[in-house]
Amino acid sequence: MRVDVLTLFPEMFDGVFGSSILGKAREKGLVSLTTVNFRDYSTNKHHTVDDTPYGGGGGMVLKPEPIFAAVEDMVGQAGDEGEAGASPRIILMCPQGRPFTQEIARELSQERHLVFICGHYEGYDERIREHLITDELSIGDYVLTGGELPAMVVIDAVARLLPGVLGNEQSAASDSFGDGLLEYPHYTRPPAFREWPVPDVLLSGNHAEIDKWRRRQSLLRTLTRRPELLEQAELTQKEREWLEQARAERSAAGETERDDGGFSRKDS
Numbered sequence: 001m002r003v004d005v006l007t008l009f010p011e012m013f014d015g016v017f018g019s020s021i022l023g024k025a026r027e028k029g030l031v032s033l034t035t036v037n038f039r040d041y042s043t044n045k046h047h048t049v050d051d052t053p054y055g056g057g058g059g060m061v062l063k064p065e066p067i068f069a070a071v072e073d074m075v076g077q078a079g080d081e082g083e084a085g086a087s088p089r090i091i092l093m094c095p096q097g098r099p100f101t102q103e104i105a106r107e108l109s110q111e112r113h114l115v116f117i118c119g120h121y122e123g124y125d126e127r128i129r130e131h132l133i134t135d136e137l138s139i140g141d142y143v144l145t146g147g148e149l150p151a152m153v154v155i156d157a158v159a160r161l162l163p164g165v166l167g168n169e170q171s172a173a174s175d176s177f178g179d180g181l182l183e184y185p186h187y188t189r190p191p192a193f194r195e196w197p198v199p200d201v202l203l204s205g206n207h208a209e210i211d212k213w214r215r216r217q218s219l220l221r222t223l224t225r226r227p228e229l230l231e232q233a234e235l236t237q238k239e240r241e242w243l244e245q246a247r248a249e250r251s252a253a254g255e256t257e258r259d260d261g262g263f264s265r266k267d268s
């Protein structure tokens with residue numbers, strides 16, 4: 001997979017693209033990650049890339065010319081390589097875009113060539129949105145100073161799904177959202193840490209029982225933290241019945257409130 005990032009701050013990507021799993025994927029040639037400073041495509045004297053908005057108001061707006069020129073240059077190069085049918089996905093990072101999910105990560109991991117455009121300041125000239133891009137992605141309902149961190153988030157999530165990127169030490173199959181559910185809890189040595197033991201079943205060596213325990217933990221965790229995910233998950237009739245029972249037990253015990261994953265839990 002080829003990934004190109006248009007940014008005014010290429011140095012921000014050095015650490016992320018050079019370290020850990022992404023760094024190794026790049027070394028192994030599984031993914032090429034390139035940054036392009038679209039300031040280099042500005043043709044005016046001071047290499048400006050932004051200007052004040054028509055109609056007034058605060059903030060600066062990214063001009064269309066350098067971004068169009070940079071993308072057209074890149075797409076031209078991809079054509080030169082003779083990649084059959086490889087028209088790139090041109091993705092604008094933007095808080096108004098489609099909310100990024102694991103499903104979109106899977107979809108993008110099937111592509112040959114992705115181009116990310118990182119905004120700054122107030123945002124982009126609307127003609128970029130209307131006439132250049134194929135996708136707009138948001139990483140959540142909050143506003144950051146630039147599209148670099150969002151692009152890194154998306155690239156990381158996509159790259160770890162490419163064949164060969166994750167070693168045996170980690171597998172994408174059972175990860176949260178992989179099967180529409182949150183993942184089960186993990187334990188490692190020691191078997192007893194302070195007064196907290198590892199659940200017996202995990203030490204039993206009985207793999208059928210372990211699988212069953214993990215699946216139920218996964219269902220329970222999804223029920224308590226993200227019940228809305230259960231509507232889309234693929235569950236057997238038996239699992240649905242088991243969940244109904246767990247739901248009933250929880251409400252009988254007065255545990256109707258959603259588990260927020262400890263976010264607002266107060267240390268007492």
Ligand code: SAH
Binds near residue numbers: 093094120122
């Ligand atoms: N004025 C814009 C926000 C600009 S934030 C608006 O109200 O919609 C500056 C840049 O940061 C954006 O162009 C985008 O590239 C990036 N950005 C900020 N928050 C983001 C988010 N949640 N998801 C993706 N990109 C984001």
